[in-house]
Amino acid sequence: MKILIIEDENLAAKRLITLVKQQLPACEIYGNLDTVTSATDWLKNNPEPDLIFLDIQLADGISFEIFEKIKVNSPIIFCTAYDQYAIKAFKLNSIDYLLKPVDPEELERALNKFQSGRKQPSVTLDQIKHLLQPIPKTFKNRFLVKVGERIQTIDKQEIAFFFSEDKVTFLQTRLGKKFIIDYTLDEVEGMLDPEHFFRLNRKYISAISAIKEVFTYSNSRLKIHLENCADNDILISRERMGPFKNWLGQ
Incomplete structure (x- = not known):
């Protein structure tokens, strides 16, 4: 065949x-x-x-x-x-x-x-x-997470950012709590309203409310500090700088 x-x-x-x-x-x-x-x-x-x-x-x-x-x-x-x-x-x-x-x-x-x-x-x-005429796109308003034997929901307003580490995807709340979720970061990106969330790089997707500080870096990239995030080396490539600035200023 x-x-x-x-x-x-x-x-x-x-x-x-x-x-x-x-x-x-x-x-x-x-x-x-x-x-x-x-x-x-x-x-x-x-x-x-x-x-x-x-x-x-x-x-x-x-x-x-x-x-x-x-x-x-x-x-x-x-x-x-x-x-x-x-x-x-x-x-x-x-x-x-x-x-x-x-x-x-x-x-x-x-x-x-x-x-x-x-x-x-x-x-x-x-x-x-x-x-295939455009159908109004729906986005996730909450994510299910497991805490021990208990399942709970995290509303999108509570989410600071998502990140990937060792092939595992985490959701982190604005209070700094981390939860493992059963999606890849690519899958998560398609579930989120792009007005409120942005794919910073291969490792991070952030809510606009979690963007704490933005710095220029080596004249061609940006460095981002996120709320309650220990990683201070989150970089945005030159190719994503324009879309990021547009998103940040919309």
Whole structure:
């Protein structure tokens, strides 16, 4: 079986390839392709694959543009970071999908559906685009944490920052209490309202209320001191300085 991966997030692509190989060890995987242009060129110049995993948002545009440039007959399993409400709309039209980050059980179900010979319904490109019209984004208002045998909630107003240490993600409150949470920092970032929280660097996401002091550092970076944080070497790269200043001053 020949499988083509079209995905613009390198880590997501590597994870997907690993999971597919676990389910279908004998398959041949092509890609990863990360743009509409590269995917279109590949499909024009190669035999059609047996199955395509297709991200919706690619590096140079929306993947539906591929279908406007070339006819694709291969079955497609969509990969998407759209929220659960859009995914429900996909389900109503029996379109195969994977919600990122890919869940192994969801992948197995999608592959079983494909292997059982169930064909995708006749859904037009315009209908798919309609399903993906922006839906009001909802953000987490509280996080569940475990304290001994007890589970409690931490409201977003109580959160000072999140940080990652030794591959574990922590939530720290404005009172300085730390709790382990069952999400990666990347997952947490997508759950938070960007008006109130900012990804400082690979290790920290901070609430605006937790920003204690900001200093210039080596003319190309910023150094941040956070409320109740012992780490005094939190740096913001030159690339993130502009977005950070805009966020801080909005």
